[in-house]
Amino acid sequence: MVISNPQGRVQVCSPVPGDIQLDILATIRIKDPQTAAASLTRDAVQSFLQRSRLVQRFGSRVPPSPVESKVRETIHSWNLGVLEDILEKSIANGLGIGFMSYQHASYELQVVISLFTACNFLFDDCVVPPEALQQFGRRFYRQLPQLHPVLDKFIEMAVALGDYYPLYSADMICAGTLQYGSEEILLSERSDLSTLQPGATEYIEYSRLKGGIPEPFAYCAWPSSICPDVNEYISSYSRSLGIHQLYLRCLFLL
Numbered sequence: 001m002v003i004s005n006p007q008g009r010v011q012v013c014s015p016v017p018g019d020i021q022l023d024i025l026a027t028i029r030i031k032d033p034q035t036a037a038a039s040l041t042r043d044a045v046q047s048f049l050q051r052s053r054l055v056q057r058f059g060s061r062v063p064p065s066p067v068e069s070k071v072r073e074t075i076h077s078w079n080l081g082v083l084e085d086i087l088e089k090s091i092a093n094g095l096g097i098g099f100m101s102y103q104h105a106s107y108e109l110q111v112v113i114s115l116f117t118a119c120n121f122l123f124d125d126c127v128v129p130p131e132a133l134q135q136f137g138r139r140f141y142r143q144l145p146q147l148h149p150v151l152d153k154f155i156e157m158a159v160a161l162g163d164y165y166p167l168y169s170a171d172m173i174c175a176g177t178l179q180y181g182s183e184e185i186l187l188s189e190r191s192d193l194s195t196l197q198p199g200a201t202e203y204i205e206y207s208r209l210k211g212g213i214p215e216p217f218a219y220c221a222w223p224s225s226i227c228p229d230v231n232e233y234i235s236s237y238s239r240s241l242g243i244h245q246l247y248l249r250c251l252f253l254l
Contacts, residue, residue, distance in 0.1 A: 094118030119154035136181040176216035
């Protein structure tokens with residue numbers, strides 16, 4: 001979502017719904033591209049939510065105590081070997097998405113989504129060593145233990161989510177999790193993007209689509225218990241995908 005160049009010019013753009021896109025299409029000169037881009041994106045999301053009146057539909061913004069206590073208890077019981085401040089950040093972000101985005105879901109499902117999200121943030125916070133990252137996909141489809149406990153729990157939660165969704169959603173949640181790991185490998189190995197051939201620059205947008213695993217989060221919108229007919233499901237999915245993509249990229253920039 002953020003493209004920068006040596007002159008400090010940052011262009012913020014993303015394949016998201018038009019009303020959000022109007023807010024975030026901007027080019028600015030800044031000294032610290034990452035910090036300013038995060039601020040710009042956060043302000044755009046907040047502006048959209050206020051105008052759309054979605055905030056009024058969220059109800060409480062405080063996770064129910066049964067959800068928060070279960071998430072905290074579970075994560076600490078995993079003994080992941082992660083620094084407390086990093087772990088706390090992942091818990092807060094996990095609850096923020098698991099509860100705020102899925103208030104229509106049962107408490108049990110909110111817990112699983114929160115745990116899945118927390119693992120996602122831990123994955124992205126560089127707590128996973130390179131050798132474990134390199135083996136993520138291979139060990140995933142060979143059903144072998146991962147080389148870091150965060151990755152084991154990440155997969156465990158992705159599989160657990162499948163119990164709450166139709167088969168096609170469950171498959172895409174797991175597939176999106178694997179794609180995310182593969183994209184992280186490419187990101188770790190990718191050199192200066194300025195050396196890309198002109199025709200290859202579209203890959204940057206594709207890469208962002210996979211970053212933050214917005215697809216699994218979008219598929220999580222419709223648990224089996226309330227899943228609508230296929231046409232409505234498909235229509236709502238594209239909208240949910242764009243919002244989750246923008247929201248997650250904003251969080252990961254902070």
